[in-house]
Amino acid sequence: MYQYDQYDQAMVDARVEEFRDQARRRMEGKLTEDQFKPLRLMNGLYLQLHAYMLRVAIPYGTLNGGQMEALADIADKYDRGYGHFTTRQNIQYNWIKLDDAADALADLAKVEMHAIQTSGNCIRNISSDHFAGAAADEVVDPRPYAELLRQWSSFHPEFTYLPRKFKIAVIASKKDRAAMRLHDIGIRILKNDAGEIGAQFYAGGGMGRTPMIAPLIRDFVPLDQLITYAEACLRVYNRYGRRDNKYKARIKILIHELGAAEYTRQVEEEFAHMLSVGVEPPREELARIAAYFVPPPFVSSEVETPDLSTTLEANGGQNSPFGLWVRRNTHRHKHDGYVSAVISLKPVGGIPGDATSDQMRLVAKLARDYSFDELRVMHTQNLVLPHVRIADLHTLWSELDAAGLGAPNMDTIEDIIACPGLDYCSLANARSIPLSQRISERFAANGRTGELGELKLKISGCINACGHHHAGHIGILGVDKKGTENFQLSLGGSEAEDVSLAKITGPGFDEDGVIAAVETVTDVYLGARRDGERFLDTYRRIGMEPFKEALYGG
Amino acid sequence: MADNLGTSPDEVQFRFRDDEPADHGTITVDACCDQTNATAVRIEPGDDARVLLPFLDRLALVEVNFPGFGDGRGYSSARILREAGYAGELRAVGDVLIDQLSHMRRCGFDSFAPDKRLDEDDAARAFATWENVYQRAADANLLGRRTIADIRHEA
Amino acid sequence: MKILTGNDLGSGAVTWWDGKGWSLFVDDAVDAGDEADEILAREVATRRVNVPYAIDASIDAGGHVRPAHIKDRVRALGPTVRRDLAVPTADKTGWDWVI
Numbered sequence: 154m155y156q157y158d159q160y161d162q163a164m165v166d167a168r169v170e171e172f173r174d175q176a177r178r179r180m181e182g183k184l185t186e187d188q189f190k191p192l193r194l195m196n197g198l199y200l201q202l203h204a205y206m207l208r209v210a211i212p213y214g215t216l217n218g219g220q221m222e223a224l225a226d227i228a229d230k231y232d233r234g235y236g237h238f239t240t241r242q243n244i245q246y247n248w249i250k251l252d253d254a255a256d257a258l259a260d261l262a263k264v265e266m267h268a269i270q271t272s273g274n275c276i277r278n279i280s281s282d283h284f285a286g287a288a289a290d291e292v293v294d295p296r297p298y299a300e301l302l303r304q305w306s307s308f309h310p311e312f313t314y315l316p317r318k319f320k321i322a323v324i325a326s327k328k329d330r331a332a333m334r335l336h337d338i339g340i341r342i343l344k345n346d347a348g349e350i351g352a353q354f355y356a357g358g359g360m361g362r363t364p365m366i367a368p369l370i371r372d373f374v375p376l377d378q379l380i381t382y383a384e385a386c387l388r389v390y391n392r393y394g395r396r397d398n399k400y401k402a403r404i405k406i407l408i409h410e411l412g413a414a415e416y417t418r419q420v421e422e423e424f425a426h427m428l429s430v431g432v433e434p435p436r437e438e439l440a441r442i443a444a445y446f447v448p449p450p451f452v453s454s455e456v457e458t459p460d461l462s463t464t465l466e467a468n469g470g471q472n473s474p475f476g477l478w479v480r481r482n483t484h485r486h487k488h489d490g491y492v493s494a495v496i497s498l499k500p501v502g503g504i505p506g507d508a509t510s511d512q513m514r515l516v517a518k519l520a521r522d523y524s525f526d527e528l529r530v531m532h533t534q535n536l537v538l539p540h541v542r543i544a545d546l547h548t549l550w551s552e553l554d555a556a557g558l559g560a561p562n563m564d565t566i567e568d569i570i571a572c573p574g575l576d577y578c579s580l581a582n583a584r585s586i587p588l589s590q591r592i593s594e595r596f597a598a599n600g601r602t603g604e605l606g607e608l609k610l611k612i613s614g615c616i617n618a619c620g621h622h623h624a625g626h627i628g629i630l631g632v633d634k635k636g637t638e639n640f641q642l643s644l645g646g647s648e649a650e651d652v653s654l655a656k657i658t659g660p661g662f663d664e665d666g667v668i669a670a671v672e673t674v675t676d677v678y679l680g681a682r683r684d685g686e687r688f689l690d691t692y693r694r695i696g697m698e699p700f701k702e703a704l705y706g707g
Numbered sequence: 708m709a710d711n712l713g714t715s716p717d718e719v720q721f722r723f724r725d726d727e728p729a730d731h732g733t734i735t736v737d738a739c740c741d742q743t744n745a746t747a748v749r750i751e752p753g754d755d756a757r758v759l760l761p762f763l764d765r766l767a768l769v770e771v772n773f774p775g776f777g778d779g780r781g782y783s784s785a786r787i788l789r790e791a792g793y794a795g796e797l798r799a800v801g802d803v804l805i806d807q808l809s810h811m812r813r814c815g816f817d818s819f820a821p822d823k824r825l826d827e828d829d830a831a832r833a834f835a836t837w838e839n840v841y842q843r844a845a846d847a848n849l850l851g852r853r854t855i856a857d858i859r860h861e862a
Numbered sequence: 863m864k865i866l867t868g869n870d871l872g873s874g875a876v877t878w879w880d881g882k883g884w885s886l887f888v889d890d891a892v893d894a895g896d897e898a899d900e901i902l903a904r905e906v907a908t909r910r911v912n913v914p915y916a917i918d919a920s921i922d923a924g925g926h927v928r929p930a931h932i933k934d935r936v937r938a939l940g941p942t943v944r945r946d947l948a949v950p951t952a953d954k955t956g957w958d959w960v961i
Binding site for chain 1: 869871872873874875876906909912913930931932933936937940941942943944947961
């Protein structure tokens with residue numbers, strides 16, 4: 154993974170001192186809260202329901218054991234012993250003091266981490282495929298490009314006061330494991346017919362109040378023009394994105410109102426201009442970055458190494474707890490002797506995405522022991538050990554299981570994505586965490602989880618959709634109904650390459666009601682499905698009507 | 708021409724030019740196209756800076772107004788003018804605060820007339836925040852500033 | 863009644879106007895009545911509180927101050943899913959009325 158040189162280190166150090174000075178001026182009254190707020194947001198510091206919340210960046214979801222240990226130390230030293238992994242591959246701490254924030258950032262800087270631009274009307278964390286560098290189906294590792302974009306976007310002098318936040322995702326496979334089409338800019342690295350590597354640019358996707366799927370803006374941008382093209386896209390947005398209404402200020406609204414063709418035309422014009430200005434980093438820079446992402450020293454394929462079925466047979470078989478975990482939580486690796494392993498942060502009845510500092514330390518150790526000291530954060534709020542030898546799988550699982558991190562539920566109905574909701578967030582209308590706890594308990598108890606197969610359930614506590622409910626096979630949105638919590642149910646969303654936006658079923662439910670409603674729709678699915686169909690497939694085939702009937706009557 | 712438009716030299720708190728500061732008497736972008744002898748223009752956030760491209764040679768001063776510091780359109784306007792070769796005074800006016808100074812400088816502003824006078828020490832620190840920079844901007848040509856990538860790969 | 867609530871600038875802790883200053887405990891909150899705006903302006907200017915606002919509240923049968931809106935009740939007590947992190951208040955009945 155990428156390592157800072159002296160210049161990168163100097164940047165994060167300078168940023169810490171800049172923020173320390175800003176916080177000082179706020180405390181002295183030289184800055185009002187209105188003046189300070191954008192500055193602290195650009196250092197990831199929110200004021201939430203109970204305290205300041207700090208969102209630390211985990212660039213394209215990649216970190217090593219030492220960094221995970223540092224995150225554990227931050228939790229213990231400045232917070233209350235735990236952190237929350239988010240739907241954008243970052244980590245959040247809920248109890249930070251402004252008084253301590255600069256020191257926490259200084260501690261992070263020591264391990265090449267930061268909270269730069271994790272909030273604010275600027276370019277946010279560049280997200281990517283959590284199996285990058287390991288997935289068998291990737292064209293190249295997308296992360297060097299994500300790192301190039303990270304440096305370009307950090308403290309960009311022209312794009313620091315955009316109309317609104319700006320989120321970029323980069324992938325390099327046909328399969329979309331980063332919800333790329335639901336980003337302000339989504340980039341897919343691919344090979345054209347001539348075998349050249351370049352980038353597809355999608356722009357104008359997003360969730361929130363008005364969910365939209367990003368249209369294709371440019372079919373093929375050569376890799377040595379990637380930054381120039383991104384700059385052109387951003388400049389058009391900065392100049393023409395709406396600034397009159399906070400809820401219409403994202404680029405998706407601009408592209409929707411202009412039409413993709415006109416936005417593209419303006420970008421191409423600006424792009425031609427930018428090419429003459431010359432903003433692309435030297436070609437050698439991409440090569441320099443890419444050198445940090447060469448594959449780790451895998452065991453040679455000449456060496457005999459057990460395959461998955463041998464390992465399963467030797468350890469209780471397919472249907473043993475180990476077998477179930479392997480079948481659900483491991484992902485095919487480009488090297489035959491390895492898999493990527495998902496560490497579930499969704500124990501039944503637990504708080505999705507939360508990890509204690511002890512769990513973080515354990516995960517750090519496991520990364521060192523089993524995965525070349527590398528970890529990933531998934532946007533589904535789980536963690537990944539990207540390169541695990543099949544031969545080590547059982548030992549790893551035993552350790553995870555003993556620590557309560559072995560839930561074999563990836564992409565099942567128990568693998569719920571939930572925002573922090575009204576328990577933590579000042580924007581929320583309803584609590585999402587208790588709902589997710591009760592739903593996972595319900596399905597663990599009724600034994601349906603396995604039968605239901607792949608079923609992505611996502612819960613947002615408000616219309617800002619941080620739980621990505623628009624992209625849920627089953628989505629739940631918390632709303633305020635005359636001061637009480639109420640929940641809207643939606644079906645049929647997908648964040649993958651078969652991207653779609655979920656549709657609301659009808660009138661909302663109270664908490665008990667929506668849990669029953671989830672059971673009802675899964676019953677409809679089980680009754681109607683044909684061989685091999687996921688919930689999503691059955692819904693797409695039979696439509697909303699059968700579900701509506703079951704929920705609300707004829 | 709409106710009398711209340713534009714800033715005078717004594718409203719300029721920071722200036723990075725050797726020549727004499729232009730006095731106000733700035734006119735709007737719209738009016739600039741009609742007046743063939745205008746030498747000072749004021750750009751509002753919603754104006755298209757490229758409208759001025761035919762007139763850059765005779766302009767001594769372009770003011771870019773920031774009615775609210777959170778409206779970042781002025782940064783694009785500034786860079787666009789510098790990219791087009793504008794060599795006159797580029798003045799940031801309005802709600803210009805300490806924490807925007809370094810980015811404004813990088814976008815090509817060489818003169819600053821904030822609504823409220825700023826603390827000189829805080830400002831000096833702010834201008835010096837970044838010893839090095841990641842991305843290319845107007846300071847590449849104006850100040851000969853190399854990016855970190857340039858430095859990493861110089862022969 | 864109208865009570866005032868905000869966050870401590872330096873620590874971020876939720877605070878409640880108790881007539882003289884800002885308390886960590888909702889039960890100390892007093893009715894600010896007509897003086898609410900004046901108090902808010904003064905306290906913000908002196909930075910004794912950050913982003914404060916006025917809310918409706920009532921006193922329940924047990925004598926506890928109960929904010930009208932669910933959001934402020936959660937602020938008064940703590941995350942409902944982490945009762946171990948609750949604001950240390952004498953009101954053991956709080957979890958009954960928070961939602």
